[in-house]
Amino acid sequence: FDRQIVLPELLYAEVIEADERVGAYGEVVRALDEAALRRQLQAAFDAGLRAVAIVFMHGWRYTAHERTAARIARDIGFTQVSASHETSPLMKFVSRGDTTVVDAYLSPILRRYVDQVAAEMPGVRLLFMQSSGGLAEAHAFRGKDAILSGPAGGIVGMARTAEQAGHGRVIGFDMGGTSTDVSHYAGDYERAFETQVAGVRVRAPMMSIHTVAAGGGSILHFDGARMRVGPDSAGANPGPACYRRGGPLTVTDANVMLGTIRAKYFPAVFGPHADQPIDEEVVRVRFAALAARITHESGRPQTPEGVAEGYVDIAVQAMAGAIKRISVARGYDVTRYTLQCFGGAGAQHACRVADALGMQSVLIHPLAGVLSAYGMGLADQTVMLERSVEAVLDAEAV
Template sequence: MGLLITAGFEDLLSIGDQSRPDLFALKIQRPTPLEQCRHGVVERIDAAGRVETPLQTAGLVTLLQQWRDSGIDSLAVVLLHSSRNPCHELAIAALARPLAFQYIALSHQVSPLPKCVVRGQTTVLDAYLTPPLQRYVQTLQRQLGDVQLQFMTSSGGLAEPARFTGSEAVLSGPAGGVIGAVQACRDLGRTRCIGFDMGGTSTDVFHWGGTLERCGEALIAGLRIQKPMLDINTVASGGGSVISWREGRLRVGPHSAGSNPGPACYGLGGPATITDANLLVGHLCPTQLPSCFGPGADARLDPAAAACAFGQLLRQAPSGAISADEDADEETALLHLARDALRIANEQMAQAIRAISIARGAGGLRWCRWSACL
């Protein structure tokens, strides 16, 4: 994916607004730029939409052809104040279309609002995600034949296949959960709910008080995305969240074991996770789950592997860091360690619920087990 941006502002999207993502971190890790190459275009439109410097197209077609020859198949065009006057972005698109780019994202169309940084980051994300997304959509459409196909968007609406773009789809999965939960509540005659969607890597929560709550901007993978979307709070605490010791404290997440190797109990050599903790304390019953784990994908969950992973954690534990008595046997200490990890995970999820309920004056004491934490 290539980026064309107003000359002199080539690094604007990487610099951002200079806010620190982690105020007290000594080493800031910025997200890796999504574009493979970028180029500054000589042009300038002022804040009122007046052309100060006409677009200089000399050599631009040659540059774009070089990008196509090198394998660049999508293009993001981000020019200052294009939301007020898009003439230069439209002119660049007219030059690029004959070169057969698979997708051209113009910032004034992707996010027609002020603030060049967030508009630009949204456009770059759109240009990065849309080509593979459209390839998948086209394949699915061919396989389904004449069946009418629509896709859930981040705002909770539906989009036709041709209009389903990367920036519209980035939170479409959680949005589908919100819409389903709200419809279930309406069917039951309920007028409010807290939605809780726990996956392998993260947990999504939302509040519904009779109307869908939306926001116009969100921070996703270090990028600010300016699109209408359902207001969903996400925390890095899921079934695959890795349990570890850091700075003398037991931590849950943000890293996840994923599906391969997955939790230790999958039998593939994975680390101790929340799933292993639930297995050790008896919240999961291996005989009630399919035999699809292990190297041959034909074994049940392995409690011994989970206990072994927690045993390694136990041996690494700082003195006094576990709630069990010092003279407790290893099995008891393992159970205490697993319960401690679950308490931390529950608290992290409760914090997410607080953020979308109590912090907004929508008391959360009526929902789920997390009311004890709230």
């Protein structure tokens, strides 16, 4: 039992209960009280709210009441009106409502960004990446479709560049600063149609991606008995200890300690004034202190290099385990696949991860560090529509 429950942060500030009900077969059980709804929405608008999500029972199929409520909200002046029959016209009230709330929450932020970009580039046709792996026109780009658009670009880039290099079956290994995204490709994109993102359920087409909390910025822990990597991250600020901003030891620092990362190959952009090289000395000092502590508390002699090696091995096993969940656990033989590594930290661990999985081939594209952005340029413009169909399953219906 958790004695200190931390409740999730809600995406909405207020709930309005509309006096209406439409039955499962379209019969109006209770007509929508438009006057009462207008008063409630006006009060919310006067309180400073500008976005509204509308979801009614059976509204995915019988849309009249949702359309009326949306019209009232727009008449009052709400700048973002998301109705469930437009955002997620599918059965299941709760997931339809969750998706509509996400869309109402994200779309105003997204719209401001899109409008700003459009204002800076007049006359230019703008296309934006969606979580489904396709591009959308600016006017059709919605919040619910943008949640995993960055990683989706990575999968498109991975698949297209792998095919160009003659690799038809690839495991994507996208390692960044906070986490690692892994994906499977064998000729067709794999998509999930209901996903939980940051604890919020979203029902929208998204590239199938498995994420593990192991990245270049994952913090190294020792609790007196065991070594642990992550799940917390040092981020970009303060960043790893070698960034000269007083950050904690991370996977990146372990690679500095092992010589995988060498200061002479990096520009002098670190420190408070972004004008110093990577600090190798502080990494050596910090790992020496950590090795001494582990030696004292465990009774087993440890060297700084051995400790760094151990932490990297822990991270590698976590990432290899994630790949097994999307491949071996589903019946795929990873030894017949190519491991394609990208992201800022992917290439550092490519061979270790491949060895842990028994993979014989590793592909690192020249643009591996920016492959997600490159993949957006390779993506096709697509429109994906969903709807629930109630029909007898026979040849004619199919």
